Amino acid sequence: MKDHLILKDLSVALGDAEILRKVNLAISRYKILAVIGPSGCGKTTLLRTINRLIEEEKQARVSGEILFKGKSIHQIPLAKLRKDIGLVFQQPTPFPMSIYDNLAYALKYHGVRGKDNLDKIIEAKLKLCGLYEEVKDHLTMSALKLSGGQQQRLSIARSLCVEPEVLLMDEPCSSLDIHNTKIIEDLIVKLSEQYTIVIVTHNLQQARRIADYTAFFLEGKLMEMNNTEAFFANPQEEETKQYLQGLFG
Numbered sequence: 001m002k003d004h005l006i007l008k009d010l011s012v013a014l015g016d017a018e019i020l021r022k023v024n025l026a027i028s029r030y031k032i033l034a035v036i037g038p039s040g041c042g043k044t045t046l047l048r049t050i051n052r053l054i055e056e057e058k059q060a061r062v063s064g065e066i067l068f069k070g071k072s073i074h075q076i077p078l079a080k081l082r083k084d085i086g087l088v089f090q091q092p093t094p095f096p097m098s099i100y101d102n103l104a105y106a107l108k109y110h111g112v113r114g115k116d117n118l119d120k121i122i123e124a125k126l127k128l129c130g131l132y133e134e135v136k137d138h139l140t141m142s143a144l145k146l147s148g149g150q151q152q153r154l155s156i157a158r159s160l161c162v163e164p165e166v167l168l169m170d171e172p173c174s175s176l177d178i179h180n181t182k183i184i185e186d187l188i189v190k191l192s193e194q195y196t197i198v199i200v201t202h203n204l205q206q207a208r209r210i211a212d213y214t215a216f217f218l219e220g221k222l223m224e225m226n227n228t229e230a231f232f233a234n235p236q237e238e239e240t241k242q243y244l245q246g247l248f249g
């Protein structure tokens, strides 16, 4: 199935505030979707709704449907859904333990046993995230001593340990410098060979560089979505044009 995730008339309210309004969106497998829009338009809420974190807010009301591989996310056991759909946060989230244990912790939590087994997977995930050569001699060092960019790659490696199918990334480069941003962007493009990726970004050029599709949100509505080249070359909606010109947001 080409569409990995489908959002149908998805609305989210928190108390009296309507945060997402009738969003219809299809997310293709092994593609990168960039979600852009001004602060407060609902980008983070969108990601938190897809993996059902939003439902932990007492006042949240969700209507409409989200289908993951054709099945409502509410028919998938929560632990399985959160395993299949990983979330990477804006700030790197290393646990206060060694580099090795950051990944071993995630693996053991998901039932992986045996040192050889753990070593093998940890090495593979660190390699995939381009971190192995940098850390292979310091695996017992505290992850908190890594640079911001290394911490973010470690956070990504950790989220990959449970073999997700989809990675939701909420502004993963916003705390990084240009050099580390480039490393993470290259990594995201590489990961899209094996994972479906939804990346929220404030950085329009980043969306342009790496995304297959770009979606523009405004006040909780999906205003426009297209393949990235066409989206930037030929925006259809007046609001999109103004946003791309930097007139607001």
Ligand SMILES: Nc1ncnc2c1ncn2[C@@H]1O[C@H](COP(=O)(O)OP(=O)(O)OP(=O)(O)O)[C@@H](O)[C@H]1O
Pocket (backbone or CB within 6 Å): 014, 017, 019, 037, 038, 039, 040, 041, 042, 043, 044, 045, 046, 057
């Ligand atoms: N827990 C909450 N309770 C009430 N309102 C909330 C809550 N979380 C978010 N909101 C509101 O929902 C709207 C959308 O927030 P959201 O964090 O999804 O925006 P965003 O597009 O990610 O913004 P930013 O670019 O600043 O990260 C905002 O008006 C925000 O104030």
Ligand SMILES: [Mg+2]
Pocket (backbone or CB within 6 Å): 043, 044, 045, 170
């Ligand atoms: Mg946000």
